[in-house]
Amino acid sequence: xxxxxxxxxxxxxxxxxxxxxxxxxxxxxxxxxxxxxxxxxxxxxxxxxxxxxxxxxxxxxxxxxxxxxxxxxxxxxxxxxxxxxxxxxxxxxxxxxxxxxxxxxxxxxxxxxxxxxxxxxxxxxxxxxxxxxxxxxxxxxxxxxxxxxxxxxxxxxxxxxxxxxxxxxxxxxxxxxxxxxxxxxxxxxxxxxxxxxxxxxxxxxxxxxxxxxxxxxxxxxxxxxxxxxxxxxxxxxxxxxxxxxxxxxxxx
Numbered sequence: 001x002x003x004x005x006x007x008x009x010x011x012x013x014x015x016x017x018x019x020x021x022x023x024x025x026x027x028x029x030x031x032x033x034x035x036x037x038x039x040x041x042x043x044x045x046x047x048x049x050x051x052x053x054x055x056x057x058x059x060x061x062x063x064x065x066x067x068x069x070x071x072x073x074x075x076x077x078x079x080x081x082x083x084x085x086x087x088x089x090x091x092x093x094x095x096x097x098x099x100x101x102x103x104x105x106x107x108x109x110x111x112x113x114x115x116x117x118x119x120x121x122x123x124x125x126x127x128x129x130x131x132x133x134x135x136x137x138x139x140x141x142x143x144x145x146x147x148x149x150x151x152x153x154x155x156x157x158x159x160x161x162x163x164x165x166x167x168x169x170x171x172x173x174x175x176x177x178x179x180x181x182x183x184x185x186x187x188x189x190x191x192x193x194x195x196x197x198x199x200x201x202x203x204x205x206x207x208x209x210x211x212x213x214x215x216x217x218x219x220x221x222x223x224x225x226x227x228x229x230x231x232x233x234x235x236x237x238x239x240x241x242x243x244x245x246x247x248x249x250x251x252x
């Protein structure tokens with residue numbers, strides 16, 4: 001039996017009606033075993049086998065935002081920001097995000113979300129190196145092959161509303177040509193196997209190209225390991241940082 005994992009979200013809530021609305025959204029999701037909502041702490045904790053990005057979207061559908069503050073136990077989570085090294089994407093290089101959580105020593109899930117790409121089938125894989133000096137071309141040999149991902153949903157990269165309510169200008173011509181996709185992938189690996197390696201996303205099976213997306217895998221906070229409200233480096237609140245991330249194309 002596959003083990004479940006916990007996720008902690010920061011969710012701005014003002015009253016019991018907010019709690020009820022978020023609870024209803026979570027109840028409608030398949031894959032959540034249980035959840036706890038704290039109005040006092042503005043947190044939501046879920047337990048189950050479900051992509052974190054799916055929970056974020058469900059909460060956002062209630063009119064509230066959600067930030068993932070921790071996933072799994074200590075040293076069991078990682079993250080990878082997928083970027084394009086293509087010159088045409090210099091203004092919007094970030095195209096995707098992979099959140100990784102381990103549920104046992106050799107059993108992990110990858111929640112992969114990609115946005116702003118041409119429609120089609122893409123091939124994600126874990127590469128042996130985290131060298132991005134030449135983009136995906138310098139990431140080394142294949143370390144682990146993941147299942148193909150379909151990018152076929154209308155892209156929302158030009159219609160995202162940020163945390164302070166300002167909307168990004170819609171470019172209908174670009175929007176009609178770009179798509180998004182999400183996949184919940186499984187791998188028989190441990191988090192320690194992955195740190196410092198890279199993930200790429202290629203349009204060609206078994207081939208890395210110069211326009212393949214890529215990013216280095218780094219550790220991320222486990223449950224309760226990230227309780228900061230203001231970043232000591234930038235002085236920004238978590239919601240200001242959220243706004244910055246949305247501007248860069250990271251929506252979950």
